[in-house]
Amino acid sequence: TAPMLALGAGIADGATTAEATQTGGVATVVGEIGAQIVVELVGPGGPLTKQPLTGNGFPQPVQLTLEDLNTLGDGLITVSARQTDRVGNPQATGPATIMFVLDRVAPVILAFRSGSPNGRYNIGDAIVIEALLSEPVRPGASIVAGLSTGRSVTLTLAPDGVLRGTYTVQPNDVSADLDVVTISNPQLVDLAGNVTSSVGLPPVGLAAVADVIVDGRVRLVPPPGYGSDPTSAPSRTTAVTAIPLNFSTSVSGLTLSAISLYFNNRQISLSNAVLTGNGASYTLNLPALLTNLRGLYELRIDTAGITADINGSQLSGPLSLFWNKVG
Numbered sequence: 001t002a003p004m005l006a007l008g009a010g011i012a013d014g015a016t017t018a019e020a021t022q023t024g025g026v027a028t029v030v031g032e033i034g035a036q037i038v039v040e041l042v043g044p045g046g047p048l049t050k051q052p053l054t055g056n057g058f059p060q061p062v063q064l065t066l067e068d069l070n071t072l073g074d075g076l077i078t079v080s081a082r083q084t085d086r087v088g089n090p091q092a093t094g095p096a097t098i099m100f101v102l103d104r105v106a107p108v109i110l111a112f113r114s115g116s117p118n119g120r121y122n123i124g125d126a127i128v129i130e131a132l133l134s135e136p137v138r139p140g141a142s143i144v145a146g147l148s149t150g151r152s153v154t155l156t157l158a159p160d161g162v163l164r165g166t167y168t169v170q171p172n173d174v175s176a177d178l179d180v181v182t183i184s185n186p187q188l189v190d191l192a193g194n195v196t197s198s199v200g201l202p203p204v205g206l207a208a209v210a211d212v213i214v215d216g217r218v219r220l221v222p223p224p225g226y227g228s229d230p231t232s233a234p235s236r237t238t239a240v241t242a243i244p245l246n247f248s249t250s251v252s253g254l255t256l257s258a259i260s261l262y263f264n265n266r267q268i269s270l271s272n273a274v275l276t277g278n279g280a281s282y283t284l285n286l287p288a289l290l291t292n293l294r295g296l297y298e299l300r301i302d303t304a305g306i307t308a309d310i311n312g313s314q315l316s317g318p319l320s321l322f323w324n325k326v327g
Contacts, residue, residue, distance in 0.1 A: 002096040003031040003081040006059070014103040014192025015077075020069055025061025027079050027098060033057045034086030040095075042080075043102060045073025055083060074102050103192035108134045109143070109163075111204035112180050118211040121169050123249045123310065127178065127212060131155050131163040131202075138189045143199060146182030148207075149173040149214050171249055171308035172316065173216030179207035218308055219248040220301065220319040230296060230322045237327025239288035243299055245321075250279040250309040258306065259284060262298040263291075279309070294325050 008026050010019045020026050031037040035055035039062050041048045048071050053060050062079065064072075080095040115128030129145060141157040145165070151173060155163035180201070188196035206212070220228070223244040227233045245254075256275040261268045273286040284299070291297055303317030 001032075002091055002093050003029050003035075003037050003055070003083050005029050005079060005081050005096045005098045007098060007100055008061070010193065011100045014101045014190070016193045017066070017069065017104045019193065020064050020102055020104075021066060023061065023063065025063050026100070027062040028059035029053065029062055029081050029096075030057065030059050031055030031081075031083045032085055035083040036086075037081055037083045039079065039081045041068075041072055041077055043072030043077045044075040045071055048072055069102065069104065072102060074104055076100075077102050101192070103135075103190065103194060105134075105190075106194040106196040107137050107188045107190045108196065109183065109199055109202045110134050111202050111209070112145070112206040114178075114206060114210035114212055115164065116212070120213040120215055123169055123171050123173075123216050123218070123308075125169045127167045127169070127214075129153055129155060129165055129167055129180070129206065133161065133163065133188070135190050136161055138191065140187060141189070142185075142187045143183050144185045145180045146184065148175040148177070148179045148181050149216070152182075152184075169214055169216045170311050171216055171218050171313045173214050175212075175214040177207045178210070178212040178214050179205055217248075218251065218315045220321060221246045221248055222321055226321045226323050228320065228322070230298065233296060233322035233324045235324045235326045237325075239290075239292040239325070240297075240323070241286060241288050241291075243284040243286070243321065245277070245282040245284060245299075245301070247280045247282075251306050251315065252309055253306040254282060254301070255305075256284075258302045258304070260300045260302070261286075261290065262300065263293060264295045265298075291325060294327075296322065296324055298322050 006028050008024050032055045037053040037055055039050045078099050080097045082095040084090045110132045113130050115130050143155050144152050146152045153165040153167040155165035158164045183199040186196045186199045222228050225234050276283050299321045301319045303315035306315045
């Protein structure tokens with residue numbers, strides 16, 4: 001009869017280098033007492049025949065060296081054993097056979113991609129970022145992706161085998177073509193048990209396959225009749241007495257002292273003006289006589305001391321509204 005073969009500890013789900021070279025053997029073989037047992041392994045790299053073992057009726061380890069692993073190569077390995085009894089009779093049946101997968105390579109990131117449509121994303125918008133892996137990994141896998149906006153997002157293992165995370169645009173986040181620029185804190189272990197200690201950027205980056213523009217600048221949104229460019233300022237025929245100041249996100253710290261009014265580049269006193277509102281919506285109320293003359297007007301906000309409520313970041317500026325008085 002053929003010897004009895006069994007896989008060694010931890011081999012059934014794939015063998016790492018440590019598991020394949022363990023002293024307990026990549027497999028065990030039990031043969032007749034006194035029989036000569038020949039074990040042969042065949043892998044993608046070629047065949048390997050181990051030194052014959054003498055059967056003793058108990059399991060004996062089939063031990064492999066690093067050189068043996070290089071000979072076999074990674075992939076599906078077939079282990080077979082046959083024996084010749086102590087008086088020289090070869091077994092009449094075919095060899096005992098088992099198989100396992102030799103996997104000495106830790107998982108890596110193959111590519112990044114966006115799970116959100118191409119386009120421009122503003123404050124508060126969510127962008128899904130995904131990482132494709134070289135092989136299946138164990139539950140709990142994750143990485144931290146550093147983005148070209150200076151932010152970072154944690155990507156965790158999703159049911160479809162992809163690492164996925166959501167990045168929410170914060171005030172002052174800006175990137176003309178969002179990309180992943182660093183990878184840190186990898187928690188990647190493949191099914192065989194190979195652990196990824198560090199991860200380099202993949203050959204296919206996020207910016208190479210997606211066109212995601214991040215524009216998290218805090219803006220003063222021009223209401224009807226006002227513009228953000230003096231060369232194309234809208235025309236108005238009446239004096240202004242209430243100017244809406246609408247921000248692209250809720251802000252704090254805006255006071256009347258931060259606001260200046262200019263007529264043809266000359267500053268006008270706002271001593272009789274009143275500022276009302278909060279959050280993202282304010283109104284500057286002022287006497288009609290301040291804006292009754294014909295010419296170019298600019299309302300300018302000095303952003304020093306003004307912060308975005310969502311994350312407390314300082315606004316960049318100044319911010320301005322323009323209009324032409326023509327009537």
